[in-house]
Amino acid sequence: MEFKEVRELLEALCSADGTSGQENCAADTAEKLLAEFMPVSRDALGSVMGRKGEGKGIILDAHIDQIGLVVTGINENGFIKVAKVGGADIRVLTAAQVTIHGKKDIFGVITSVPPHLADEKDEGKALPFDKITIDAGMSKAELAEIVTPGDRITFNGPFDSLMGSRIVSPCVDDRAGVAAILRCLQLLKDKNTCPIEVMFSCQEETGGSGAAAGSFSTLSDEAIATDVSFASAPGVSKEKYRSLGDGALIGFAPSLDYEMSRKLTAIAKERGIKAAPEIMGGSTGTNCDDIQIARGGIKTALISIPIRNMHTAVEVADLSDIEETAKLMAAYIEERSKEYA
């Protein structure tokens, strides 16, 4: 099977839920996988922190949380009212299948209007968010035994293999990044490297608190964050965005460390790692923005994995891009280790 290691890591990570602020399940899975390489701990906000070696080295970051919904109440007829956790896309909510993480996990369907009853004037418009409710097939009283305001809701969806090395799953953003870091550590397993600090940060989707707090506790002066980015697709310009299969996308942005970006580019070229530049005009909208200004400042680079349909239950990625991202991070650490020695 192609990209067996990455596939196994990603499938394990995607099968564990973890909306922002309630990352426990995904964080447990990631922590267990990370513990094979280094001692691990959990910080006050819930980020998974790992450290290999003493002193300064390189920080690797990916966020462990995913978008979802949160229970705000139950109406008289037993339908669950919700708010967004992160940027859930209103256009894909109706008829979605979900899991409500109450006292136990229960199944639910987001309500929708059948065409027989639809109002013509609403055609082409997503149902407004205040009309979004979840049908769990229970009465208010039955639900109250299981579900409490604050309980998180995740989108269900299979981890399916598409053609070639492409896969689809609901939380590729950013389990793909977590998988890339774990794969990078596999590649470096028997090698002598500089110290490596790993953060699987919580709460990226709700504003980056996890990365801000997490990087305060690190020691190193440089960091590479890996997150997902937009892949070209119908409506997403091929000229502006890279395609699935283009490899590791090396970020160039005013807020990113220019030397690191250039070094990553040079290493990719030298080692024959598939990569392409991704240019942004300001800050990056990723954990990099918080890591960069943590403590007295940390030099930060971003490597992105292109995906389609971001923030839906059908995020599509190419395993080859995750593998290339892992290879590029590993190569960078190998090269920099010579200078830390």
Added chain:
Amino acid sequence: MLEMIKELCSLPGISGREEKVREYIISKIDGYCEYKVDNLGNIIAFKKGTDPASKKVMIDAHMDEVGMIVTGIDSDGFIKFEQVGSVDSRVIIGRNVLVGDKGIPGVLGIKPIHLIKKDEEGNIPKNDDLYIDIGAANKEEAEKAVSLGDYIVFESDFVEFGSGFIKSKAIDDRAGCAVLIDIIRSDIPYDCLFSFTVQEEIGTRGAAAAAFDIDPDYAIVVESTTAADINDAKGEDRVCVCGEGCAVSFMDRGTVYSRDLYTRALDAAKELGIKAQYKTRVAGGNNARSIHKSRGGVKTLTLSIPTRYIHSPCCVCKYEDIESVKALVCAMAERLAK
């Protein structure tokens, strides 16, 4: 019957491609009745009762489901399609589908929310802009897996949840098919005819031929109909209500029902203690549209399973309602055939 509904719902069978559903039904009724498959693909079955019937009663359920059909493959390998039956794009974008006999997994993609302009937020892409992504690298690769005309069904498994609810694609009308199969496999008091029809979702076409062929005195259409008992809906706005039994129609967009049969069905339910309710909104339509005006006219009755979110990947109904529908279908078949 639950196991049978589960198996029936999992089969792909959009209008015009009901063959897998037909094979399954035949495997279940073979040996319990006489049957034939007509020119359109309808199954017409004759089941002998304990006694001959004085009136010919036809009981109908449709085999097809709504879905999509492949109409093109673009230069980047994305699949273009058209809806088969009435499917609102709002319930399919962002969903998983299976394409063709090989069941190639695909997804209905959408431009990420991050790249949408403020004033376009909440706008659903136009039908012509929808596409299915099977992960093909290009057109040539996609053509190896998918052909024009391939059918597309929702990837949505069967789930039992909540207090006695089930969720699946195609409950409309595989649950009705299961009711008919269950009756055929049991002993019935009077001779009866059954039709498992094709192409209901594209204009009740199969039933037109089946009704002509059977030439019944009475017809009972067993369906899955819209339950809008969701959110804050009250009273008759709910159309019908999950858990309140068999929905009986007096009028919909296709048929003005026989007042006589409507009244007799409600009376029978009351008399026999079968849970039943009115369908309280003139909406939708079903095979009764074709059957009631067949030949010189047929007195027709529709008995339905209240189903939430029909024509979406996630139809939801209550299992006990299917039992109520079956009980009332049996009671009415007996009373009408006598």
